[in-house]
Amino acid sequence: MPTAVDSVRLEYRHGSPHAPLARPRLSWATRSDVPGWRQLAAELSWDDGSTTTNYQLDGDASVLVEWPFAPLRPRQRGTIRVRVQGVDGWSPWSAGREVRATFLADGEWTARFVGLPDPQHHAQPALLRHEFDVAAGLVRATFYATAQGVYAAEVNGAPVDDQVLKPGWTPYQFRLVHETTDVTDLLATGRNAVGVALAGGWFTESYGFQGLAKPFYGTQPAFAGQLLLEYADGRTEWVASGPAWRVSEDGPWTASGLYLGEDFDARRAPAGWSRPGFDDGAWAPVAVREGGPVPGPRTGPDVRVTQRVPVVEVLTSASGRTLLDFGQNLVGRLRIRVSGPGGTVVTLRHAEVLEDGELGVRPLRVAKATDTYTLAGTGVEEWAPSFTFHGFRYAEVTGWPGGFDPGAVTAEVIGSDMVRTGWFECSDPLVNRLHENVVWGMRGNFLYLPTDCPQRDERLGWTGDIQVFSPTASYLYDCDGFLASWLVDLALEQEAAGGVPFIVPDVLDSGKVPAAAWGDAATILPWVLYERFGDVGVLRTQYPSAKAWVEQLLAIAGDRHLWEGGFQFGDWVDPDAPPDHPAKAKADPDLVASAYLYRSTSLLARTASVLGEDADAAHYTGVAEKVRRAWLEEYVTPAGRILSDAQTSYALAIEFDLVTGALAQRMGERLAWLVRRDGYRISTGFVGTPLVTDALTRTGHLRQAGRMLTQTECPSWLYPITMGATTIWERWDSMLEDGSINPGEMTSFNHYALGAVADWLHRVVAGLAPAAPGYHRLEIAPRPLPALDWAATRHLTPYGEARVAWRRDGGQVLISAHVPANAGAHVSLPDGRSFDVVSGDHEWTVAAEAEPAPSPLTTSTPLSAIMDDPGAYRAVVDAFSRIDPAVGKDFTRRTAWVPNQPLFGSFSLISPAVVEAVENSLAELNARRGA
Numbered sequence: 035m036p037t038a039v040d041s042v043r044l045e046y047r048h049g050s051p052h053a054p055l056a057r058p059r060l061s062w063a064t065r066s067d068v069p070g071w072r073q074l075a076a077e078l079s080w081d082d083g084s085t086t087t088n089y090q091l092d093g094d095a096s097v098l099v100e101w102p103f104a105p106l107r108p109r110q111r112g113t114i115r116v117r118v119q120g121v122d123g124w125s126p127w128s129a130g131r132e133v134r135a136t137f138l139a140d141g142e143w144t145a146r147f148v149g150l151p152d153p154q155h156h157a158q159p160a161l162l163r164h165e166f167d168v169a170a171g172l173v174r175a176t177f178y179a180t181a182q183g184v185y186a187a188e189v190n191g192a193p194v195d196d197q198v199l200k201p202g203w204t205p206y207q208f209r210l211v212h213e214t215t216d217v218t219d220l221l222a223t224g225r226n227a228v229g230v231a232l233a234g235g236w237f238t239e240s241y242g243f244q245g246l247a248k249p250f251y252g253t254q255p256a257f258a259g260q261l262l263l264e265y266a267d268g269r270t271e272w273v274a275s276g277p278a279w280r281v282s283e284d285g286p287w288t289a290s291g292l293y294l295g296e297d298f299d300a301r302r303a304p305a306g307w308s309r310p311g312f313d314d315g316a317w318a319p320v321a322v323r324e325g326g327p328v329p330g331p332r333t334g335p336d337v338r339v340t341q342r343v344p345v346v347e348v349l350t351s352a353s354g355r356t357l358l359d360f361g362q363n364l365v366g367r368l369r370i371r372v373s374g375p376g377g378t379v380v381t382l383r384h385a386e387v388l389e390d391g392e393l394g395v396r397p398l399r400v401a402k403a404t405d406t407y408t409l410a411g412t413g414v415e416e417w418a419p420s421f422t423f424h425g426f427r428y429a430e431v432t433g434w435p436g437g438f439d440p441g442a443v444t445a446e447v448i449g450s451d452m453v454r455t456g457w458f459e460c461s462d463p464l465v466n467r468l469h470e471n472v473v474w475g476m477r478g479n480f481l482y483l484p485t486d487c488p489q490r491d492e493r494l495g496w497t498g499d500i501q502v503f504s505p506t507a508s509y510l511y512d513c514d515g516f517l518a519s520w521l522v523d524l525a526l527e528q529e530a531a532g533g534v535p536f537i538v539p540d541v542l543d544s545g546k547v548p549a550a551a552w553g554d555a556a557t558i559l560p561w562v563l564y565e566r567f568g569d570v571g572v573l574r575t576q577y578p579s580a581k582a583w584v585e586q587l588l589a590i591a592g593d594r595h596l597w598e599g600g601f602q603f604g605d606w607v608d609p610d611a612p613p614d615h616p617a618k619a620k621a622d623p624d625l626v627a628s629a630y631l632y633r634s635t636s637l638l639a640r641t642a643s644v645l646g647e648d649a650d651a652a653h654y655t656g657v658a659e660k661v662r663r664a665w666l667e668e669y670v671t672p673a674g675r676i677l678s679d680a681q682t683s684y685a686l687a688i689e690f691d692l693v694t695g696a697l698a699q700r701m702g703e704r705l706a707w708l709v710r711r712d713g714y715r716i717s718t719g720f721v722g723t724p725l726v727t728d729a730l731t732r733t734g735h736l737r738q739a740g741r742m743l744t745q746t747e748c749p750s751w752l753y754p755i756t757m758g759a760t761t762i763w764e765r766w767d768s769m770l771e772d773g774s775i776n777p778g779e780m781t782s783f784n785h786y787a788l789g790a791v792a793d794w795l796h797r798v799v800a801g802l803a804p805a806a807p808g809y810h811r812l813e814i815a816p817r818p819l820p821a822l823d824w825a826a827t828r829h830l831t832p833y834g835e836a837r838v839a840w841r842r843d844g845g846q847v848l849i850s851a852h853v854p855a856n857a858g859a860h861v862s863l864p865d866g867r868s869f870d871v872v873s874g875d876h877e878w879t880v881a882a883e884a885e886p887a888p889s890p891l892t893t894s895t896p897l898s899a900i901m902d903d904p905g906a907y908r909a910v911v912d913a914f915s916r917i918d919p920a921v922g923k924d925f926t927r928r929t930a931w932v933p934n935q936p937l938f939g940s941f942s943l944i945s946p947a948v949v950e951a952v953e954n955s956l957a958e959l960n961a962r963r964g965a
Contacts (some may be wrong), residue, residue: 037066037855039116039128040834046333046515048453051111051132052214054331057101059571062116062128063834064096066855070872073856075119078102079127082112094856097568097808097832106135108142109176109262118856136214136331138178143212143328145274147182148320149232149256150283156253157183157234159287159421162320164279165227165310171266175221177228178262180212180329183255184235184421188308189220189228197336198448199421201329202482203236205539206251208526212329217261228273229308232257233290233421240293241541247400247491250541256323280317282307287421293401293491296419300410301376334450334519337482339366341447345440349428352391356431356438363427363761363784365478365488366448368405369418374435376411381433384426386489386761386783389775393430397768397781401491409435423448425478425489425784427760450480450516455830456509458795461823462744464752465795471755472789475762476507479786483520483538487764487782494537495520498552498603502724503786504559505793508566509829517563518572524556525579534583536603548586549603550627551721556583557634561641568808568832573641581650584638587631588657595657595664597627605682605719607788609749609766613778616765619719621686622678625669626721629686632661636691662692674700681708682722688729702733713907714741716749716766724790731798731817740819743791743799751791762789800827801849802838805860809833812859814851814871816840820883833857842882849878891956909955916951 041049045058064073073094080087080103089102096118113130150160168175177194179187180201187194194215201211234255240247260274286303290296306312346361363386372380384403385393395403403424407417429445431438458469479485484500484507485493500507500517507513524538531545534553560576563569591597604626608619617623639654669677674697676683684705687693693701708717709730718726730739746752749766757769764785768776775781797803801816809831816825818840826839834854840847853859853873862868865880891899891906900906 037064037068037071037118037120037122037125039064039118039125042114042116042128042131044114044131044133046335046512046518048512051134052136052331053106053133054136054333056105056107056135056137058106058133059098059100060114060116061097061099061832062118063832064118064125064855065834066120066122066873068120068122068855069874071120071122071855072873073118073120077117077119077124079115079117080112081115081130082110096856097810098571106133108135108137108139109174109264110135134214134216138331143178143260144272145178145258145260146276147256147258147323147325148275148277148279148281149254149323150281151318151321153254153283155289156249157238157291158254158283159231159233159285159290160255161282161285161304161307162230162232162257162275162279163227163281163307163312163314163317164273164275165225166261166273168221168223168226168263169265170223172218172221172223172263173266174216174264175218176262176264177215177217177259178212178329179215179230179257179259180210181232181235181237181255181257182206182210182252182323182326183237183257184233185255185257186231186420187228187259188230189217190222190226191229191306191309192220194220196338198339199235199337199423199482201332202337203539205523205526206237206326208327208530209523210326210329211332214331225310227308227310227312228259228261230257230259231285231287231420233287235292235421239291241494258325258329275320277319277322279320280314281320282314282317290419290421292422292493293403294422295402295404295406295424296422297406297408298417298419299408300412300415300417301408303410334482334516335452337449338451339446340449340451340477342369343445343447345443348438348440351393351430356434357388357393358429358431358440358443360427360429360445361760362474363425363478363759364445364447364474365423365425365481365784366446367419367423368429369416369444369446370407371414371416371442372407372409372435373414374409374411376409378409378411378435379433380407380409380431380435382406383430383432384424384489385428385430386426387769387775388428389773393428394775396775397783398490399779401489403489418446423481423488425487447477448481449477450482452480452511452513452516453830454510455512456796456827457829458792458800458825458827460795460799460825462821464746464755465743465822467755467760468751468789469792469795471759471761472506472786472792473510474760475784475786475789476503476510478761478784480507480511480513480516483523484517486787487785489784490782494541495539496537496552497524497534497555498536498549498606498720499785499787501551501555501558502720503790504562505566505724506786506790506796508562509793509796512567512830514563514567514569514572517559518569518575521559521572521576521579525576528556528579528582533586534579547601548590549601550597550623550630552603553583554630554634556580557637557641561637564641564644564807565804566808568810570644570807574645577641577645577647580634580638580641584634584654587634591628591631591661595631595661596624596668597631598624602627603720605680605721607765608682608719609716611719613765613776616719616778616780619682620678620680620717621682621722622669625665625676625678625683626686628661628665628668629690629692632658632665632692633690635661665692670697675704676701679704679708680722681705681712681717681726682719684708685718685722685725685729688732689725699733702729702735705729705733706735706738709735709738709742713747714738714745714750715747716742716745716751720787723788724793727791727794728798731794736817737820739794740821743819744821751788759783762786764788795825796827796829800825800838801840802827802829802836804831809836810857812836812853812857813862814838814853814859815862816849817864818842818847818882831857845882847880847882849880851876890960892953895956905959906956909959910952912955
């Protein structure tokens, strides 16, 4: 194919003309069939409708390129095109990308916040309206709107857009976001009307735990909006919310809350309320409320319905109620089509799992997650809640009039509408389902901000969760703008509190207590966005936040250069932690904290170097080295054993580069020993889980990492899948083997943190990673797992699609890769060969790693050999379980055995029947293998 420029992107927006900044950065990708094609120059053309300006850029920069033209003016429009030059000459011009400036000029925001003057209930929903005249000659109408709460706007009876739960959740006291919508086509010459449905959303929600929840921002919602009318003769007119607007609490929304759900009475819906001519004589004048900060334009993606899922199966609960199974744990709402007598109430309850044949609602805690719809009785009625969302796979329907038709109910998936950029597949269907669960977990928890769970009375932006998950997130979706926007909120909350909070927005007032791995989102997350998207801008914007966080920790560490004492989450949700004490982990919390102190300080030094802050770079490099040495002296013996002898401890040391060379290798050996000792079951929490397989791989223990990945016994990544999971769970055993829900107070079935292993699947198992910021240079380094026959991944990098795949073919492994134009790659093959390649398609063949010849297995075989052999391990467990289930269970749970001890050396009182059964199973296995 000839060289061509794909669509041009503005700042963080895919396929959108919206420019929230006066100088939006530009990105483009190039397609070419010329091997090794590199951009030598690019020409950018800006047409503002009256003049065309061109700018030539030498070199290969094509990602987040600074705007080279005069700054945009508010509401300015135009078209940008790009063409590129390579060895084959100049490409054609790209298709034009429309540009619309969505920001306001200083002082232009004049809208007042308006709401109910005398609300009767907490978070009382309301309807607002205002009529105005439009003269002849209108050429453009732009609507700017926000809320302390959530709103949906209509002009002359038509919705202004398809977004939901606008404007989302930010720290309302510090930052508000406004939407910018072109409503020209909705207006007509003469009388017009704007109507707004308003509810409390995040603004009026009660936050807190154990009966201490209370409103944080306010008790009643308010709306602010302004409409700019621009005429052909140059005249402009603003129509802004203020005391002239009218309001009613007698609308169809009778109650609304994120945790509560929504109650809607269709009999109360006033016909034509958002159209001109409606009689609002019974409505009241609005109350004008105090506003917050001046709103700014949205920079992150919109939230909307992104998918519709039909009912998969209709079930009958143990109590005889109708249950709907959508086959997938998702986040969103139900849309129903129903007809029946007026006043009939249809009730929809939501839950992620079933327990004892009923909805498993205990994990929701105080969240009701219940919607009700009262029919108007006017024929076929269609409805979906507007101002709430639920996390669910199952729904209970009661009060349905007449016979129930499952086709009358659809689940609408709601989330931030990001572009999917990463995929992974392999020969193991359970691993494929694991990856799909990670994707769904991210989709459900990326809704305006990165939340910890989407279903119970929480749904908060926990900093530690996104810190560990951000590399995976950055591969699966183009989430740069989403996370960059959230980091602005993090910095605002940090500045106000004097420290990085546990959650952002901080409705728990947690910013005064620093916590390792959570607060470190301030340093780690900007670096991940730089590494994965080439976003130097986010490093620059967040640098003061990152520096303040490190300085706070260094002050705590003092002359010892160790972060000791105080509250820590530690290796949160270690599988050995009691259900009511998730922070009680095997890894010492002070060890974890000081490891993160080194990680953040060293990343700050690297960030300073990228930004040209040379003095800071030298200073923090030196401080980081002091922290590293202090950590080694405090926690590591001369023999290389860590005093807190846990998998997470060794994984931190190896992956954070606290140790290198021979010491790292010794720690890798110890880590592999611990993994084997624990039967290849998970022994890590939020901190260690994203690191353990990488640490094993890095120290030459790929086989052990693969055994961990494919383990199906609890705790493991695949155990939930054997229990029917379609998202990642918060706890390894959120559902117990008997089908009951974990007894702990904190149990979610959609919680992405433990799915961070997907990044290892992408980078190591399939073999695709960034070797330079933004994938300008790829790292192609597949490491075929013994348990897999093939694996493949593809990623839409900022330069175009990259692909890596491998498959076994007899005694060989065939590897293929595609490097996008204007990029290059470093290749590291499993046989040790290492070299660089240019863009284009590539194939290599390597010899498959020889499997060790099978040795006869007996009851005298060392237990380590049994554990290292999946077939032998399964044969022994099955033999134990057939004769004596209690002993079989004990074998699969043991955590303190000696590797060189014979199989039965770790057990006492083994019956002759069990010994005979195991001997027979091993003999059968030997025969099948020819051993």
